Amino acid sequence: MEIERWAEIEHLYHAALELHDSERAAFLAKACLGDEPLRREVESLLASDAQAGSFIESPAIEVAARSLAAEGLLPDLSTAALKIGTAVSHYSLITKIGRGGMGVVYRARDTKLGRDAALKFLPEEFVKDPQKLERFRREAWAASALSxxxxxxxxxxxxxxxxLFIAMELVEGKTLAEKLKGGPLAIEEVVANSRQIAEALDEAHEHNIVHRDLKPANVMVTPKGRVKILDFGLAKLVRETETDAQTEESLLLTHAGAVMGTVPYMAPEQLSGEPVDARTDLYALGELMYEMATGQRPFLEPQTSRLISAILTRLPRRPSELNPQVSEELEAIIVKAMEKDPAKRYQSARELMAGLGPQESALWLPLSASKKIEASAAPPLQKGKAVFIGGLALAVLSLLVIFLVPAIRRHILSPPSAIGGLPVQKELAVFPFSVIGGDTGDSAFSRGLAETLAAKLTQISSGRSLRVVPVQDLSARNVQTARDAQKVFGVNLVLTGSLERAGDRFRISYALVDPKSDRQIRADTLTVSAFDPFGIEDQVVEGTAGMLGLIVRAAERQQVESHGTQMAGAFQDYLKGLGYLQNYEMTENIDHAIDSFQSALKVDSNYTLAYAALGQAYWRKFDTTQDTGWVNKAQNSCSHAMTLNSELPATHLCLGIMESGTGYYTKATEEFHKVIxxxxxxxxxxxxxxxxxxxxKRTTEAEATYQQAIAVRPHYWAPYNWLGVLYLRTGEMQKAAEMFKKVTQLAPGNHQAFYNLCGADYFLGKWDEAEDMCKKSIALRPSGIAYSNIGTVTFSKGHFEESAGYFEEAVKLDPNDSEMWGNLADAYRWSPGGRARAISAYSKASALAREMLRVNPRSYxxxxxxxxxxAKSSNIKQAMDDLAQALSLAPKDVQLMYNASIVFHLAGQKAKAFDYLRRSLAGGYPVESILTDPEWAALRSDPAFQQAIGPAKK
Known part of the structure; x- marks a missing residue:
């Protein structure tokens, strides 16, 4: 078959593969234009693809043999089972332990020497084949020469x-494949294992033996760290004479061009049917080193045809991108070992060992800590370049697939492997893709892409076992690693990747990662135009859904593929704006976000999503600056978004935030109901x-809403946290503590859960436990609330000066929080000589609170x-006016009733003070907090005070 003909077949095959089964026949009828042989060939590949087995993970010789056996060209490879306990020579069979190198393996007891051994038996059908029998003897002879x-x-x-059998050493331990299930190995272990493998290969190569099937399953690591290479079953004696070479060809290539090895670890020359030598094993060692260092293979394509193409033509990601602990020196050794051209690799195992030897200490240092590589070292992986072997890599692949191994063609074009290794309930965090070779605009675009990707995956999660953590939550809590996401949000999957600009194109690599082990489970790479943001988002969404085992339903596809605009420039600016807004803590990013959304609207003045996002950016600007001028802009943008498209959830969410933030709660509930x-x-x-x-004041409904949120996403920590805060507000402290404890179970690294649990324990009178929880929160991540809460605990213990220190830390972290300034003022007020500082702090607290009241005058x-x-500043009249307004809005709020008791006490209205004290206690306010509040110190012996708190004390 000519290369051009194969290229046409391959093109149609891959195009058809992207379609649903029901659409393929019509597509091929139109595409083949009456060329029936062409159509039959493509349909044959598609049919075989659906039945393909585990070719990728199997040695090619075994796949070929199975295929030939299935076609009647070779007997079945099954070996008649021997009974356990059977005496074989001076061995007694103990148990069957597996199959390796075309043989069945038993554990046996050597009755002469009193030791256990491994016995490998050849399938009995092979004994009848003189060529196979000769191969078996040569294999054993070759291996026995190695000591x-x-x-x-x-x-x-x-x-x-x-x-026939071979008796061999029984090696205890784990295979490298088993060890790699836990993710990448420690760098020192990578180096130690690599050196031992290289030493073994050096010994074999000295005896003119090439392994040709080096892979993790053929490398055993004993409990003491000794590496043993197993099964030189595919070893080939390298003969220099033409006669010997012809003999080898007749023995090993029973079908022209048959390949020995396991595809993911085969060198390019091995896949291309070219002669192999010691450098072929060094390529496989490079792949093993890559996998040990990163926890994943260099190429992860699930389809064998694409995997072979990748090995022949593509460069893998740099190991240090996947594991920052990989040093430049170690990376250089791996890259050189994996050169596609054998002439550019290490020329011997001894040369590779020399690279590992003198640089051992540097090899263990992470990339940022290790010294620069000398100019003579191996080159780093290149960016944005495909590698072509002789300009005809795909042609070579085509010939390999069609001509060299015709008996196993249907196995080569295997489908993506089944979705395995994924949890049933998928808890996913989507990280912004790291940017290589781009600018700040590309970084913002990447973050925005992650946000829309998470949103679209959320859209298709309904009714499925998938929950997606909003990207904004990751940003708000500064979660930057997969393991932190697991600790803080309780996720069991993380989507991460990289975006590399090469001229006017992006190379996007993305993968699903197990956050506990940092091991990649699924991965993909695509190259797209940098000016096609629609294509970028659509392909990544589709690819990620596929990795998760989700099929986008027809009813969902239109929603998922909708971008809200037909203008690529507008969509690109919109994504950048979302990316900038994620890092709103830097005020310049809010400005950049506003500029980006405005740029999007200049390109498309009817872009609803951009107006809704601009409204939220304006609101964020107000929240940061407390400049109320931004509020009107925010409201106008949200309202305009609504007039453009009232069906989008983003418009209702935007308006709901504005209505709630300005105190129009009834209107806000209407908008949020529409979003849901x-x-x-x-x-x-x-x-x-x-x-x-x-x-x-619809507390029962609020509780039901939070419980509904929990029912929708039972593994998501946030609704439990929200419900706990509600219980704090309503005085149900034990229920609040239970909710916060649930959060710590779902997200054990969530600092917010611990400072909230600190608050609940405080109100339950568990002050020592509360202090421990606050300290744990601060250890996870310092925050103003945690410092304020621990300050409150120490204040209640009477340690006023110590508590002032905590409150000072709180206002440093949250300088615009009025409540923290109020707490600091209280600590100053009761500290020796602190009256003046207290008045100043109360004034600051009042000013901040009143600025917020300009936006939401209904905030009780x-x-x-x-x-x-x-009141504490002796402005009693103003205090009474403010209190009256607050009580009219929320007369049964527990904290507000306690505040009222203090205000009336300071105003000299003792009866009303005790009345509100009784009401707050009846609502659940803790009596311990009242008994230790210095405001009541002068009244603790007063019978009226004792009467007010009496029922609670009991």
């Missing part, structure tokens, strides 16, 4: 009742709805806080 501590020792060759109706898994909508319901909490600040 090295890193090579499995051959004891003898024997025969039992017509069955369209997008029932939207976490932000549930949070906003319940918060608005609570502010409308802010009104109750300023009432306290004014």
């Amino acid at each position: 090295h501590p890193n090579i499995c020792t051959i004891y003898e060759i024997g025969e039992h009742e017509g069955h 109706k369209i997008e029932p898994t939207n976490a932000f909508a549930y949070e906003g709805l319940a918060n608005a319901q609570y502010n409308l 909490k802010l009104l109750g806080d300023v009432a306290i600040y004014e």
Whole structure:
């Protein structure tokens, strides 16, 4: 078959493979234009593809043999089972332990020497084939010539009742394949293992023996760290004479061009049917080193045809991208060992060992800590370049597939492997892709892409065992690694990747990662135009869904593929804006986000999503600067988005945030209900709805909303946290503590859960436990709330000056939080000589709270806080006015009722003070906090005070 003909077949095959089964016949009928042989060839490949077995993970010789056996060209490879306990020469069979190198392997007891051994039996059908029998003897002879501590020792060759066997050393331990299931190895272990493998290969190569099937399953590591190479079953004696070479060809290539080895670890020359030598094993060692260092193979294509193409033509990702602990020196050794051209590799195992030897200490250092490579070292992996062998790599691949191994063609074009290794309930975090060779705009684009990807995966998660953590949550908690995502959010999968710019194109590599082991489970790479953001998003969404084992339903496809605009430039600016807004803590990023959304609207003035996002950016600007001028801009943008398209959940979410933030809670609930109706898994909508319901004094409804959010996403920590905060507000402290404990179980690294649990324990009177929880929160991540909470605990213990130190740390971290300034003022007020500092701090707290009241004048909490600040500053009239307004909005709020008791006490209205004290206690306010509050110190012996707190004390 001509190369051009194969190219046409391959093109149609891959195009058809992308279609649903029901669409393929019509496509081929139109594409083949009456060329029936062409159509039959493609249909044959597709049919074989659907039945393909585990070719990728099997040695090619075994696949070929199975295929030939299936076609009747070779007997079945099964070996008649021998009974356990059977005496074989001076061995007694103990148990069957597997199959290796075309043979069945038993554990046996050597009754002469009193040791266990491994016995490998050849299939009895092979005994009848003189060529196979000769290969078996040569294999055993070749292996028995090797005596090295890193090579499995051959004891003898024997025969039992017509069955030939090899008795060999029984190696205890784990295969490298088993060890790699736990992720990448420690760098020192990578180096130690690599050196031992190289030493073993050096010994074999000295005896003119090439392994040709070096892979993790053929490398055993003993409990003491000794490496043993198993099964030189595919070893080929390298003869220099033409006669010997012809003999080898007749023995090993029973079908022209048959390949020996396991595809993922085969060198390019091995795949191309070219002569192999010692350098072929060094390529496989390079692949083993790559996998030991990164936890994944260099090429992860699930289809064999694409895997072969990748090995022949592509460069893998740099190991240091996948594991920052890989040093430049180690990376250089791996890269040189894996050169596609054998002439550019190490020329001997001894040369590779020399590279490992003198540089051992540097090899163990991470990339950032190790010194630069000398100019003579191996070159780093190149960016953005495909490698072509002689300009005809794909042609070589085509010939290999069609001509060299015709009997196993249907196995080569195997489908993507089944979705295995994935948890049933998938808890996914989507990380922004790292940017290589781009600018800040590309970085923002990458972050925005991650946000929309997470949102679209959330859209298709309804009714499926998938929950996606919003990208904004990752940014808000500064989660930057897969393991941190597991600790903070309780995820069991992470999507991560890289985006590399090469001129006007992006090379995007992305993978699903197990956060516990940092091991890649699935991965893919695509190259697209940098000016086609639609294609980028669509392909990554589709690819990720496939990795997760999800099929995008027809009803979902239109929603998933909708971008809200037909203008690529507008969509690109929109993604950049989303990316900038994720890092809003840097005020310049909010400005960049506003600029990006405005640029998108210049390109497409009817871009609804851009208006909704611009509204949220304006609101974020207000929240950061407290400049109320941004509020109107935010409201106008959200309202304009609504007029353009009232069906999008983003427009209702935007408007709901604005309405709730400005105190229009009834309108806010309407908007959040609309979001949930369209997008029932939207976490932000549930949070906003319940918060608005609570502010409308509809506490029962708020509780039900949070419980609904939990039912929708039972493995997501946030709804439990929200419900716990609600219970704190309503005085149900034990329920609050239970919710926060649940959060710590789902997300043990979540600092917010611990400072909330600190608050609950404080109100339950467990002050020592509360202090421990706050300290744990601070150890995970310092925050203003954690410092404020631990300050409150120490304040209640009467350690006022110590508590002032904690509150000072709190206002450093959250300088615009009025409540923290109020707490600091309290600590100053009761510290010796702190009155003046207290008045100043109360003034700051009051000013911050009143600025927020300009935006939301219906906030009873802010009104109750300023009432306290004014009363403690002796501004009693103002305090009473603020308190009256607050009580009119939330007369049964527990904290507000306690604030009222303090204000009335400072105003000299003792009866009302004790009345509100009783009410707060009845609502669940902890009596321990009252008894230790210095505000009541002068009244603790007062009978009226004792009467007010009496029921609670009991």
